[in-house]
Amino acid sequence: MIETLKTENIRELICQLCRQFYLLGWVSGTGGGISIRDGDRIYMAPSGVQKERIEPEDLYVLDLQGNVVEGPQYEEYCVSACKPLFMNAYHLRNAGAVIHSHSLNAMLATLISGEVFRVTGLEMMKGIEGMNIDDTLEVPVIGNTPHESQLTDSMARAMREFPKTQAVLVKGHGVYIWGKDWKQAKTQAECYDYLFAAAVQMRRLQL
Ligand SMILES: [Zn+2]
Structure with a gap:
């Protein structure tokens, strides 16, 4: 049930x-x-703007097919470059919200991983849907591309290949994380970020 x-x-x-x-x-x-879905409406920010300074009226509203139904008044704006990647999570996982993070922890985690980031035995794994500490948490790592939208197909492929994952990492770039609603997307993003930081530190400490 989406709130x-x-x-x-x-x-x-x-x-x-x-x-x-x-x-x-x-x-x-x-x-x-971040993008949030509310019923059959999807909200996302414009592309290339300072995210900490956006105002409520700057946001785009899209339908479930990704068509813009409402947008800000400024002609220089266009909808987020992440749109097709956010749509992957809505279409393939029925997500209620999607977060794209350029966190240094996520980026470094991709550099110490091959095609899959793996971690086990950490308490924070319990914050990821379906995970317990004796499981192995796996997050696929896809290659980066010059333009964000070019990641769309490889992200979708990774999501199909890893049906349990709630996130897809992008090499040298960051991570896409979703959840059934904005609260789950946010808490999972916090747990993943902790786990990425932990893995990087563990590598540094040679644990
Ligand atoms: Zn990005």
Whole structure:
């Protein structure tokens, strides 16, 4: 059951979360972002804007096919470059929200992994759907491309190959994480980020 919020609350919520993610270093330099679905409407930010400064009226509203049904008044804006990647999570996983993070932890985790990031035995794994500490958490790592939208097919392939994963890492770039609603997407993103940081530290400490 997807929680329904008032439209103005979703817009405000996205701005709040962007400010929070900015402070975590997940959306600095205009990269990264969050999209939330509310019933048959999908909200996302414009492309290439400072995410910590967006206002509720700057957001785009899309239908489930990804067509823009409502947009900001500024002609220089266009919808987030992450749109087709966010749509992957909505279409393939029935997600309620998707976060794209350029976190240094996620980026470094891709550099110490091959095609799959793996971790086991850590308490924070319990924050990821279907995981317990004696499982092995696997996150596929796909190759980066010059343009964000070119990741669409390889992300979809990785999602089909790893039906349990709630995230897809992008080499030298960051991560896409989704959840059944914005709360789960956010808490899973926090747990994944901790696990990526832990794996990087464990490698450094040669554990
Ligand atoms: Zn990105």
